[in-house]
Amino acid sequence: MSDNYDVVVIGAGPAGYVAAIRCAQLGMSVACIDKRIGSNGKPVLGGTCLNVGCIPSKALLDSSQRYSDITNKMAVHGVNIKGVKLDLETMMGRKERIVGNLTAGIHSLFKANGITWLEGSGRVLAGKQVEFTGQNQEAKIIATENIIIATGSSPIEISSASLDNNRIVDSTGALEFANVPKTLGVIGAGIIGLELGSVWRRLGADVVVLEAQDTFLSMVDQQVAKEAKKQFSQQGLDIRLGARVTGTEVKGNKVTVTYVDTSGDNELVVDKLIVAVGRRPNTENLLSADSGINLDERGCIFVDENCQTDMPGIYAVGDVVRGPMLAHKGSEEGMMVAELIAEHKAAVNYETIPSVIYTHPEIAWVGKTEEELKKSGDAYQVGVFPFAANGRAMAAEDTAGIVKIIADKKTDRILGMHIIGPSAGDLIAQGVIAMEFAGSSEDLALTVFAHPTVSEAVHEAALDTLGRAVHIAKKRRPAK
Numbered sequence: 001m002s003d004n005y006d007v008v009v010i011g012a013g014p015a016g017y018v019a020a021i022r023c024a025q026l027g028m029s030v031a032c033i034d035k036r037i038g039s040n041g042k043p044v045l046g047g048t049c050l051n052v053g054c055i056p057s058k059a060l061l062d063s064s065q066r067y068s069d070i071t072n073k074m075a076v077h078g079v080n081i082k083g084v085k086l087d088l089e090t091m092m093g094r095k096e097r098i099v100g101n102l103t104a105g106i107h108s109l110f111k112a113n114g115i116t117w118l119e120g121s122g123r124v125l126a127g128k129q130v131e132f133t134g135q136n137q138e139a140k141i142i143a144t145e146n147i148i149i150a151t152g153s154s155p156i157e158i159s160s161a162s163l164d165n166n167r168i169v170d171s172t173g174a175l176e177f178a179n180v181p182k183t184l185g186v187i188g189a190g191i192i193g194l195e196l197g198s199v200w201r202r203l204g205a206d207v208v209v210l211e212a213q214d215t216f217l218s219m220v221d222q223q224v225a226k227e228a229k230k231q232f233s234q235q236g237l238d239i240r241l242g243a244r245v246t247g248t249e250v251k252g253n254k255v256t257v258t259y260v261d262t263s264g265d266n267e268l269v270v271d272k273l274i275v276a277v278g279r280r281p282n283t284e285n286l287l288s289a290d291s292g293i294n295l296d297e298r299g300c301i302f303v304d305e306n307c308q309t310d311m312p313g314i315y316a317v318g319d320v321v322r323g324p325m326l327a328h329k330g331s332e333e334g335m336m337v338a339e340l341i342a343e344h345k346a347a348v349n350y351e352t353i354p355s356v357i358y359t360h361p362e363i364a365w366v367g368k369t370e371e372e373l374k375k376s377g378d379a380y381q382v383g384v385f386p387f388a389a390n391g392r393a394m395a396a397e398d399t400a401g402i403v404k405i406i407a408d409k410k411t412d413r414i415l416g417m418h419i420i421g422p423s424a425g426d427l428i429a430q431g432v433i434a435m436e437f438a439g440s441s442e443d444l445a446l447t448v449f450a451h452p453t454v455s456e457a458v459h460e461a462a463l464d465t466l467g468r469a470v471h472i473a474k475k476r477r478p479a480k
């Protein structure tokens with residue numbers, strides 16, 4: 001094994017492993033260091049996303065949605081099912097299998113691309129050197145031309161709800177419950193709180209979500225957030241806003257959570273408690289004092305628009321740098337950095353990064369919200385179409401939600417798309433592509449969408465932006 005590489009990547013999550021593969025494809029010699037140990041006790045690639053994030057959570061969201069549909073939504077189709085039983089062990093086993101297949105897939109890709117996988121910790125020293133400490137605790141110095149830091153993030157812990165990894169858990173623990181808790185508390189009505197709260201609600205838990213902010217999903221367009229709150233409440237998710245957790249106590253099989261809201265001091269007693277209050281960048285023990293790399297005010301590694309740190313040739317990508325903590329954002333940054341190292345032109349368009357919350361209905365958005373545009377004072381026009389008027393959504397008995405398009409008042413250029421409804425996570429790609437091509441709502445309105453598909457709601461929302469949606473009767477401004 002050579003101890004000199006063109007590139008050393010630290011971290012093999014979606015930011016790091018994609019960067020490593022693209023660098024190798026471009027002809028560079030690459031080593032990728034990762035210290036993660038998988039659920040089988042062996043070193044594993046794929047980072048948070050594949051092991052304890054995107055993939056296992058989506059596996060459980062999918063399984064739990066099937067269970068919920070079969071138990072609650074089949075009779076209306078004339079399908080009567082009796083004796084439905086939940087086999088949680090099999091559900092968890094399926095999740096583990098998917099994780100195993102995907103992480104093994106990354107290993108195969110590393111082998112196929114000639115990437116050296118170094119199982120252990122990496123630390124950046126001065127002079128573009130990396131200290132690698134293997135599983136056996138032996139350290140060695142690796143020299144390299146370029147370093148890509150992709151060490152990701154970890155759950156934020158709060159002193160008012162210290163984890164015991166049994167009754168009080170973070171997102172990783174919440175993916176591994178051996179039984180469905182009868183009562184579940186969740187601290188934080190963010191993306192993880194809503195996704196994992198939904199999983200256990202669908203499987204039968206009574207779920208209370210405590211959110212410190214007064215506004216629900218403040219980063220989401222508030223018309224969409226309002227609809228989401230209504231839908232989640234109907235599903236039995238008890239979301240309490242303005243709830244500041246002051247303490248927790250584990251007694252026997254129960255956790256008592258104390259919190260303050262406008263009504264005063266409150267108490268909640270649950271079987272399990274998930275703490276999902278955000279994530280922090282992984283930078284501990286990563287940089288020597290003389291590495292020349294600086295952090296920003298949020299503790300992320302400081303980088304410019306090319307993901308270059310303050311040291312030339314040392315880059316940082318993914319959750320450890322500014323911007324949304326999303327797998328696809330990290331992967332795109334990884335790809336960009338590989339191209340830049342190869343002296344190709346490359347950029348990430350941060351204006352068109354989509355976000356998806358994989359609840360039911362799904363929530364997805366790209367670009368500016370109406371609230372942001374009100375604040376900036378930019379003139380805009382809005383088109384909205386409800387899935388309740390979409391034939392395919394009706395056929396699927398899945399009509400909750402809307403598509404909302406926001407376009408520049410003068411140029412009609414699309415500034416944002418916001419969806420809550422069936423397949424929102426897939427539909428949003430249409431908004432992303434339109435925005436990437438500097439498209440207008442008229443461009444979407446002039447595009448042919450297949451019938452009957454839920455994507456026609458995007459078409460109609462675009463038509464509505466121009467004041468001429470066909471399948472909805474409402475008083476409107478004169479059509480253009």
Ligand code: FAD
Pocket residue numbers: 010011012013014015016017033034035036046047048049050052053054055057120121122123150151152153171172192282285286317318319320325326327328329330358
């Ligand atoms: P990570 O995936 O965190 O990978 C970093 C790797 O670096 C880790 O394996 C870590 O062990 C390793 N590492 C850290 N320090 C060192 C060191 N010093 N030496 C060696 N190795 C080190 N995002 C989405 O886009 N869609 C989703 O649906 C989604 N769902 C999620 C669900 C959950 C429950 C969670 C927790 C997250 C979810 N995310 C989702 C977020 C997503 O997982 C992250 O944005 C993504 O994993 C970040 O990728 P990354 O490569 O930057 O870091």
Ligand code: NAD
Pocket residue numbers: 158187188189190191192193195210211212213243244245276277278279324325326355356357358
């Ligand atoms: P988040 O930032 O989405 O939400 C955290 C929530 O907790 C916020 O609403 C915040 O106001 C609230 N909060 C913070 N401190 C609190 C306290 N003391 N008491 C009560 N509420 C409190 O964070 P998350 O849900 O932990 O997820 C972390 C990140 O992981 C996300 O920001 C996202 O980038 C990523 N993620 C993405 C997906 C996806 O793309 N579908 C899924 C899961 C996670």
